[in-house]
Amino acid sequence: MPVGNLTANGAGRRHVLDLDDFSPQEIAAVLDNSRAMREVLGRDIKKVPALRGRVIVTLFYEASTRTRISFEEAGKVLSADVINMSASGSSVEKGESLLDTGLTLQAMGINVIVIRHPHSGAPYLLARHLDRVSVVNAGDGLHAHPTQALLDLYTVREKLGKLEGLKVVIVGDVLHSRVARSDLWGFAKMGAKVTLSGPATLLPPEFLRCKGRLPESHALASVQVDTDLDRAIDGADVVMALRLQSERQDGGYLPSLREYVRRWQVTEGRLSRARPGALLMHPGPMNEGIEVSAAVAHGDNSAIQEQVTNGVAVRMALLYQLTTGNT
Amino acid sequence: MTPSPETVLIQNARVIDPSRNLDLTGDILISGGKIVSAEAQVPPEGLPQGCQVIPAKGLVACPGFIDLHCHLREPGFEYKETIATGTRAAAKGGFTSLCCMPNTQPAIDSAAVVDFILRRARAEGVVRVFPIGCVTKGRHGKKLAELEELASAGAVAFSDDGDPVHDANLMRRALTYSADLGRPISNHCQDRVLSRGGVMAEGWTATLLGLTGIPAAAEEAMVARDLALAELTGGRLHLAHLSTAGSVALVMQAKERGIPVTAEVCPHHLTITDTWALGNKGTNGDSVGTGGYDTATKVYPPLRQQADVDALVDALSEGIIDCIATDHAPHDVVSKRVTYQDAAFGISVLETALGSLMQLAHRGKLSINQLVERLTVGPAKVLGPSFTDLATLKPGTPADIVLFDPDLEWTVDTRQFISNGKNTPLEGVKLKGRVAVTLVEGKVVYQALNTREQGS
Numbered sequence: 159m160p161v162g163n164l165t166a167n168g169a170g171r172r173h174v175l176d177l178d179d180f181s182p183q184e185i186a187a188v189l190d191n192s193r194a195m196r197e198v199l200g201r202d203i204k205k206v207p208a209l210r211g212r213v214i215v216t217l218f219y220e221a222s223t224r225t226r227i228s229f230e231e232a233g234k235v236l237s238a239d240v241i242n243m244s245a246s247g248s249s250v251e252k253g254e255s256l257l258d259t260g261l262t263l264q265a266m267g268i269n270v271i272v273i274r275h276p277h278s279g280a281p282y283l284l285a286r287h288l289d290r291v292s293v294v295n296a297g298d299g300l301h302a303h304p305t306q307a308l309l310d311l312y313t314v315r316e317k318l319g320k321l322e323g324l325k326v327v328i329v330g331d332v333l334h335s336r337v338a339r340s341d342l343w344g345f346a347k348m349g350a351k352v353t354l355s356g357p358a359t360l361l362p363p364e365f366l367r368c369k370g371r372l373p374e375s376h377a378l379a380s381v382q383v384d385t386d387l388d389r390a391i392d393g394a395d396v397v398m399a400l401r402l403q404s405e406r407q408d409g410g411y412l413p414s415l416r417e418y419v420r421r422w423q424v425t426e427g428r429l430s431r432a433r434p435g436a437l438l439m440h441p442g443p444m445n446e447g448i449e450v451s452a453a454v455a456h457g458d459n460s461a462i463q464e465q466v467t468n469g470v471a472v473r474m475a476l477l478y479q480l481t482t483g484n485t
Numbered sequence: 486m487t488p489s490p491e492t493v494l495i496q497n498a499r500v501i502d503p504s505r506n507l508d509l510t511g512d513i514l515i516s517g518g519k520i521v522s523a524e525a526q527v528p529p530e531g532l533p534q535g536c537q538v539i540p541a542k543g544l545v546a547c548p549g550f551i552d553l554h555c556h557l558r559e560p561g562f563e564y565k566e567t568i569a570t571g572t573r574a575a576a577k578g579g580f581t582s583l584c585c586m587p588n589t590q591p592a593i594d595s596a597a598v599v600d601f602i603l604r605r606a607r608a609e610g611v612v613r614v615f616p617i618g619c620v621t622k623g624r625h626g627k628k629l630a631e632l633e634e635l636a637s638a639g640a641v642a643f644s645d646d647g648d649p650v651h652d653a654n655l656m657r658r659a660l661t662y663s664a665d666l667g668r669p670i671s672n673h674c675q676d677r678v679l680s681r682g683g684v685m686a687e688g689w690t691a692t693l694l695g696l697t698g699i700p701a702a703a704e705e706a707m708v709a710r711d712l713a714l715a716e717l718t719g720g721r722l723h724l725a726h727l728s729t730a731g732s733v734a735l736v737m738q739a740k741e742r743g744i745p746v747t748a749e750v751c752p753h754h755l756t757i758t759d760t761w762a763l764g765n766k767g768t769n770g771d772s773v774g775t776g777g778y779d780t781a782t783k784v785y786p787p788l789r790q791q792a793d794v795d796a797l798v799d800a801l802s803e804g805i806i807d808c809i810a811t812d813h814a815p816h817d818v819v820s821k822r823v824t825y826q827d828a829a830f831g832i833s834v835l836e837t838a839l840g841s842l843m844q845l846a847h848r849g850k851l852s853i854n855q856l857v858e859r860l861t862v863g864p865a866k867v868l869g870p871s872f873t874d875l876a877t878l879k880p881g882t883p884a885d886i887v888l889f890d891p892d893l894e895w896t897v898d899t900r901q902f903i904s905n906g907k908n909t910p911l912e913g914v915k916l917k918g919r920v921a922v923t924l925v926e927g928k929v930v931y932q933a934l935n936t937r938e939q940g941s
Contacts (some may be wrong), residue, residue, distance in 0.1 A: 178772040277824035278695035278790055279778030301695025339695055364692040
């Protein structure tokens with residue numbers, strides 16, 4: 159059975175590097191197609207022949223559970239052949255450069271490289287030098303995680319019915335979060351208003367200082383910053399908590415986890431200041447009891463599990479659009 | 486290379502000699518490698534047989550440029566540059582004297598390495614090469630190098646460039662100890678703790694790219710420290726490659742108080758900003774372009790913001806910054822064809838310096854005369870009185886001369902580079918102003934194939 163009602167908008171795109179070069183229409187098209195993919199995932203036999211004969215490599219230089227498996231499942235449901243490659247156990251250990259690895263995969267006729275890399279911009283290096291492969295960014299350094307942002311957008315749109323005009327609060331270690339960067343682009347482009355909150359040491363210094371420095375026409379001009387979470391969360395439609403890595407404490411960013419919990423943990427009390435029915439989201443993996451309280455993580459507002467399911471659908475939609483738009 | 490004729494006549498040039506505030510149309514007569522006259526027109530009748538005539542109508546003729554700061558990579562990194570390729574690139578860029586930094590392998594921390602470089606330069610080089618010796622043994626920042634031995638062997642300054650002299654007490658001792666050697670200590674100002682992990686300037690672009698920023702304070706904190714130490718010791722401090730508006734303010738204050746300090750600035754910090762890392766050649770500063778994460782823009786100190794560029798240009802114009810130095814840092818392709826984080830710091834500058842800097846003249850920020858001054862007299866003053874003769878067209882001085890066309894437009898094409906370092910963010914960029922002929926000691930060491938005005 160084929161996939162029903164897919165939108166063609168966005169065909170012709172070769173790479174997915176970040177959302178900064180997506181138009182709102184193109185984002186909307188991905189979200190529409192994701193809904194069709196979600197329907198496929200609900201079937202008894204989750205298999206459609208859309209990408210039969212296409213080869214996808216997941217090239218992961220960093221640990222990942224949900225993103226890698228999500229891409230693998232997305233590819234397999236669409237009947238693509240998916241090869242998983244990780245840095246350990248490959249020529250990468252022999253010092254093969256990222257670019258050489260990319261060229262090797264291209265020479266093997268791979269159609270799509272899904273790459274995760276600890277260095278910001280790594281997917282751009284591949285995209286610039288490979289001319290017959292689509293590159294999908296599955297997370298690069300502190301820079302971007304566009305498929306996570308798309309699944310966040312999809313989740314919010316499905317649950318709340320729209321994106322435009324929503325108040326989205328992203329709280330935590332924004333400085334080191336590639337998810338936050340892509341979410342910023344995504345939500346801002348779709349007309350939502352984003353407020354960043356967290357310790358001033360973990361917010362990008364430019365967002366703290368650049369008030370008014372961005373031209374009004376800039377996609378991110380509407381982004382607000384407020385280190386006071388109680389105030390920031392007031393009337394929010396979506397609260398996104400980011401993972402706090404314990405190393406941040408040693409790096410001098412924080413006095414202690416205890417103080418972080420006291421000031422920025424998303425708790426039931428704080429969530430009650432948001433709109434009724436507001437969504438609690440988290441890109442995972444989650445530190446329950448640190449950035450979110452256990453009660454909230456599993457409470458009625460939590461959309462965390464749904465995010466994971468939607469991740470597969472969104473990645474199916476993207477892979478489909480990339481590989482069929484470039485035949 | 487053509488053998489040096491006894492007599493050379495440069496005809497009808499715009500002769501600019503900042504050492505004498507000279508700017509007129511005239512001829513330069515050279516004999517036996519020395520300048521005979523550089524003012525009035527020389528009547529052709531009196532010229533000796535076999536005199537080489539260089540028609541120079543429309544060209545500026547001025548003393549050859551002196552670069553206080555470049556990396557020739559030899560010994561140790563000959564796959565990045567050699568004295569042979571580096572000096573030829575310099576000649577093409579109008580530089581007749583190069584001071585090369587000691588971050589070689591082995592580092593220039595002994596008379597033997599100074600001597601090796603001088604010998605290689607005599608054998609392979611086409612312009613003058615002046616080694617800069619290390620401040621500390623092996624550039625390790627632990628113990629002073631034998632500064633007097635280095636100076637006697639021919640080192641013209643001291644620096645651990647590539648690294649700062651991080652230990653403040655050691656910097657104090659170095660300034661004190663070297664005060665009677667007549668040579669400046671050139672410090673690469675970078676507080677390594679503040680800059681830790683940083684790969685580009687802190688700012689909006691770094692935030693967009695998810696790259697760790699280097700705050701301006703990483704440079705300024707050490708500039709402030711070094712100025713205090715220069716005041717304390719009376720030693721000769723030279724500040725390498727300043728890049729921030731804050732550093733300019735500190736140097737201005739120090740000079741007003743009479744602290745003996747000089748400073749240099751690089752062509753790239755005067756002309757382009759951190760937004761170039763987005764891959765749009767500076768045209769769009771708001772999102773990542775297809776050429777995003779252009780590793781050719783990765784340099785220390787990092788490219789900074791427009792306000793810094795403006796402050797540096799003003800400071801150069803006002804003389805707060807004494808001179809321009811290239812910090813030519815050639816790299817092999819592999820060192821740059823990696824992720825931004827892994828890429829080596831450095832830009833290959835010698836062959837684009839003049840064209841870049843001429844933008845400032847064309848936009849009326851500095852006069853051509855000022856630019857020439859900051860490339861000749863300025864650096865010579867930093868090095869001391871023995872360099873005065875290399876920065877003038879006075880009769881009797883060595884005929885180190887550059888002829889350039891201030892208005893010739895050209896497009897940067899690294900395939901045409903003589904330098905082994907093709908690492909420039911200016912690839913494909915149009916520049917206006919190009920060297921036509923370079924002479925060292927009266928001998929033509931570079932001649933452009935097609936210059937607009939030549940022969941007319």
